[in-house]
Amino acid sequence: MASNTHTNGHANGGGRRGRLEGKVAVITGGGMGIGEAISRRFAQEGASILIADFNEAAAKAVAESLASEGTKSDYVVANVTSRADWDNIAAKVKSQFGARIDILVNNAGTAYPAQSSLTVSEANFDKVYSVNVKSIFHSVQAIFPLMIENKGGAVINISSIAAIRPRGRLTWYNSSKAAVSNASKALAHEFGAEGIRVNCVCPVLVPTQLATNFVPEFDGTPEQHTKAAQLLQIPLGRVTTTEDVANTALWLASDESSFITGVDHHVDGGRSI
Ligand SMILES: NC(=O)c1ccc[n+]([C@@H]2O[C@H](COP(=O)([O-])OP(=O)(O)OC[C@H]3O[C@@H](n4cnc5c(N)ncnc54)[C@H](O)[C@@H]3O)[C@@H](O)[C@H]2O)c1
Known part of the structure; x- marks a missing residue:
């Protein structure tokens, strides 16, 4: 685990309260693309940010950039397919963020080049299910106990419009995202009584x-x-822009959506109508 805590106080500390003021957010894959946009948007609204990414250079760069703007931020080098790495994320939350985690964004994901289902390799099948689905399995067992101790939290899983309206040539990527959306609903049902909300954001194509x-x-x-x-x-x-996804995730992470759980929030300009 690599770490470097930055505690320059919150960007909004001196003035208006942000929509996530006082909350701690863990964002997987926060080093680039959609995860970076979510990290930056949440920081603007006053959240403390812990980025978990296996790309150390990217995670460090975003964490340091947020710190330079006044956000308490840190990063953990983690492969989301590894339970041991999830335990490191939980340990970091305990040691650096007061054992508090209000928001978990399971964003890290992977795909393979679109192609006929007759040619997809077994390695690519295993990869999409491991990174996109098994990561959420691990996150539940590593992070939900902390949320339960804190009497709740908001979990946002980045699914895809492909979970709802799949098209050919990405069959196993699409079906891994359907598993994300389905598991999110079951988890919302299972942990609602503990105050944990679980929702998905479903973008269409995002330029990353x-x-x-x-x-x-x-x-x-x-x-x-x-x-x-x-x-x-x-x-x-x-x-879809990365900001479209980040703004939707922001709403689902904030108390403004406190009665919303188990939904797939489409961010697709109407593609799925
Ligand atoms: N880009 C799109 O068109 C699109 C559309 C719908 C859904 N999504 C979903 O959005 C999420 C983010 O995608 P993106 O487009 O920003 O991708 P990206 O490739 O730009 O960024 C992914 C980030 O996740 C990290 N990452 C990947 N695998 C990891 C692992 N095993 N452990 C830890 N970190 C890992 C990468 O280092 C990177 O920082 C994914 O879940 C993806 O499936 C993307």
Whole structure:
């Protein structure tokens, strides 16, 4: 476990209270892409941030950037498929964040290049189920006990619109996300009495490194965004931004959604209608 605690106080400490003021958030895969956007958005709203990512350089860079802006932030080098690494995350929460965890975002995820289901390797099948699904299994056993001790928490799992409206050529990625959405509902049912809310955010295509698996020619230019939106038949005419996902996760993490649990929140410009 690598760590380096930064405690410069909260960005909102001197003035207006943020929507997550006083809360501690753990964000897996917070070193880049959607996870980075969520980390930055939560920090803007006053949360303390612990990033868990297996890319140490990326996790460190985001944690240090947040600290330089006044957020209490830290990182743990963790592979979310490993129970031992989840125990390290819990240990860090206990040692550096007052044994308090209010928000867990299971965001780290993986895919493989879109292709016929006749050719997907067994290794790629195992990888998507391990990173996308087994990670949540471990998170429950490592982190939920802390939330139960603290009388509740908000869990946000980054699923996908592919869980609800799957298309071919990414069959096992899609089905791993369906498992995420289904398990989230069951967990919401099982732990509601403990004050734990479990919800999913379901984006359509988001221009990140991972997205090149879904649309190989996706180069992140505005022209490609429009083309992809047409290809995917998105009524609002654009793809999802990392900020769209972060803003939805923010609402699900905040007390504004205190009566919402077990939902798949679509962030897809109407693609799934
Ligand atoms: N990009 C999209 O189009 C899209 C659409 C729908 C859902 N999602 C989901 O959003 C989530 C984030 O995806 P993204 O597009 O930001 O991906 P990304 O590849 O840009 O970033 C993923 C981050 O997770 C980390 N990570 C990956 N595997 C890990 C592991 N085993 N242990 C710890 N950290 C790990 C990476 O180091 C990286 O920082 C994923 O769950 C993905 O399935 C993405």
